[in-house]
Amino acid sequence: MTEPPCTFNEVRLMERYESLGLVGEGSYGTVLKCRHRDSGRLVAIKKFMDSDDDATVKKIALREIKLLRQLRHDNLVNLLEVWKRRRRWYLVFEFVERTLLDDLEQNQGGLDLNTGRRYLYQILRAVAFCHQQNIIHRDIKPENILISQRGVVKMCDFGFARTVAASSDGGVYTDYVATRWYRAPELLVGDSKYGKPVDVWAVGCLLLEMLTGQPLFPGDSDLDQIYHIVRCFGNLTAHHQELFHRNPVFSGVRLPEHSARVRLEQRFPSIAPAALDLAQSCLQMDPERRAQCSELQEHPLFTQDSFHIRYLDELNAKIQKDH
Numbered sequence: 001m002t003e004p005p006c007t008f009n010e011v012r013l014m015e016r017y018e019s020l021g022l023v024g025e026g027s028y029g030t031v032l033k034c035r036h037r038d039s040g041r042l043v044a045i046k047k048f049m050d051s052d053d054d055a056t057v058k059k060i061a062l063r064e065i066k067l068l069r070q071l072r073h074d075n076l077v078n079l080l081e082v083w084k085r086r087r088r089w090y091l092v093f094e095f096v097e098r099t100l101l102d103d104l105e106q107n108q109g110g111l112d113l114n115t116g117r118r119y120l121y122q123i124l125r126a127v128a129f130c131h132q133q134n135i136i137h138r139d140i141k142p143e144n145i146l147i148s149q150r151g152v153v154k155m156c157d158f159g160f161a162r163t164v165a166a167s168s169d170g171g172v173y174t175d176y177v178a179t180r181w182y183r184a185p186e187l188l189v190g191d192s193k194y195g196k197p198v199d200v201w202a203v204g205c206l207l208l209e210m211l212t213g214q215p216l217f218p219g220d221s222d223l224d225q226i227y228h229i230v231r232c233f234g235n236l237t238a239h240h241q242e243l244f245h246r247n248p249v250f251s252g253v254r255l256p257e258h259s260a261r262v263r264l265e266q267r268f269p270s271i272a273p274a275a276l277d278l279a280q281s282c283l284q285m286d287p288e289r290r291a292q293c294s295e296l297q298e299h300p301l302f303t304q305d306s307f308h309i310r311y312l313d314e315l316n317a318k319i320q321k322d323h
């Protein structure tokens with residue numbers, strides 16, 4: 001169905017802003033980069049498409065807005081305004097200059113250790129905050145890590161985020177998650193009872209990608225993704241092997257043998273040992289054994305030279321200037 005012409009309200013609403021095109025070529029859904037005509041301020045406006053089944057769009061929009069309103073933190077992209085005009089929802093966010101993907105494309109060999117530490121420290125602050133709010137992002141990847149001109153990191157795109165069920169048995173999630181390369185083993189084998197550790201796995205993948213310039217596990221299918229992981233870390237856990245064999249998606253498929261294992265330390269001999277250790281704490285096959293983002297901020301990668309003490313003052317000054 002072709003888009004109906006803008007309504008008056010939408011025209012009036014968008015009269016306040018000049019559209020500068022899609023943000024990130026649509027990788028966030030329909031998110032427009034806009035300039036506020038009066039102030040010149042750049043914003044990112046997410047427009048929810050109205051659909052025949054309006055109730056579903058409304059439910060999704062309200063869930064996302066409720067979740068975003070809980071997430072106020074210096075290292076999360078800020079929701080500025082929410083509009084509802086006729087049957088359409090608009091979320092207005094701050095616009096941040098570039099993404100980690102942009103930085104990695106500019107630095108094909110990877111970022112230097114200090115830049116990587118500065119970004120990682122802020123990513124850990126962002127994810128730790130979300131997890132303290134019992135929210136899992138579920139799609140942490142370089143495109144969703146925004147970086148301001150002064151180097152302040154702001155995580156974005158909570159379109160797939162979910163609140164972890166309060167119940168002790170954890171939630172049961174069956175809808176779409178995570179871009180494949182950053183997907184934890186439990187997601188790949190189809191475990192519906194996953195939680196915060198899926199974000200920790202993605203952070204481990206991000207750290208090594210920042211320091212090498214290359215994606216850690218660039219699988220070209222879910223099975224290939226499992227192959228990449230098993231070749232590095234050995235067999236899946238017994239529970240994940242059972243889920244794999246019970247998953248109809250993989251019926252008749254043999255689990256990859258971890259015959260020719262290439263461990264992280266063999267693959268990345270020149271990575272700082274502290275960085276490799278932190279990555280390994282995130283990349284545990286058993287989600288229960290993975291580190292928590294709150295504790296990783298005290299990892300020797302940050303404390304061995306008091307980086308975490310020196311950097312906090314510098315970061316807070318940058319955050320103030322960015323406001």
Ligand SMILES: Oc1ccc(-c2ccc(-c3cc(Nc4ccc(CNC5CC5)cc4)n[nH]3)cc2)c(O)c1
Nearest residue numbers: 024028044093094095096097098099156157158159
């Ligand atoms: O539920 C949601 C939905 C959408 C968002 C969201 C909010 C804000 C943004 C955003 C993006 C952005 N800046 C940006 C800057 C550069 C690029 C891409 N660089 C191009 C390739 C050279 C992409 C994005 N600033 N703000 C993106 C997504 C969100 O944070 C939550």
